[in-house]
Amino acid sequence: MRKARWTAVATFAVVMLAAGCGSENADDKAADGAKSSATQVADKPARTAPAQGTLVERAAGTWKSIVSPSDNSLDTLVVEDGKVTAKGTKLSCTGTLKPEKKDGKETATITYTCEGGKDGDRGLGHVKLSDDASKLAIAFDGPSGGWGGPVDSYRRA
Numbered sequence: 001m002r003k004a005r006w007t008a009v010a011t012f013a014v015v016m017l018a019a020g021c022g023s024e025n026a027d028d029k030a031a032d033g034a035k036s037s038a039t040q041v042a043d044k045p046a047r048t049a050p051a052q053g054t055l056v057e058r059a060a061g062t063w064k065s066i067v068s069p070s071d072n073s074l075d076t077l078v079v080e081d082g083k084v085t086a087k088g089t090k091l092s093c094t095g096t097l098k099p100e101k102k103d104g105k106e107t108a109t110i111t112y113t114c115e116g117g118k119d120g121d122r123g124l125g126h127v128k129l130s131d132d133a134s135k136l137a138i139a140f141d142g143p144s145g146g147w148g149g150p151v152d153s154y155r156r157a
Helices: 001-017 026-043
Strands: 061-065 076-080 083-087 092-096 098-102 105-111 124-129 136-142 151-156
Touching: 092 105
Parallel strands: none
Antiparallel strands: 061 076, 061 151, 076 083, 083 092, 098 105, 105 124, 124 136, 136 151
C-alpha cells in the first residue's frame, strides 16, 4: 500500500514538473515581460539552454535537485556530451544518456554505475525534459519485481 501511494505521488510530481504548476494570463505576461527581462539581467545571468537539438543536447548542463538532500538522493547532475555525473550526500554515480524513439517521440534512458555498487534502488531511468529545457525529471524503474523506483527532479543550476 505504501509503495502504491508513493508511486502515485511520484507520478503526480513528474506530471506537474513536466506540465508546470499554475498558469498565467497572457496579458499579464506581456505587461510584465519588459520588467522581468530587465530584472533578470540585472540580478543574475540568464540560464542558457539550447533551444533546439536532440533531447541529449538540450539536457546538457548542470542541474540541481528540487528536493531536500537525503542518503539516497542525487543532488547535482551534470550532463556533458551525453555523459552524466550525479552526486549526492552518500552517492556518486556516472552514466550515459541513451537516446531512443518511443511512439514517435524522442526520449532517453540512463542507468547509473555508482561507487560502492548501490544506486539507491534506481535501475533504468527514463528522462523527461520540459519544452523550455529548464526542468528535467528521471523516473526510475526500480529493482526488478518492484513497484517502481524513485523520481529524480531537477532545475537548471
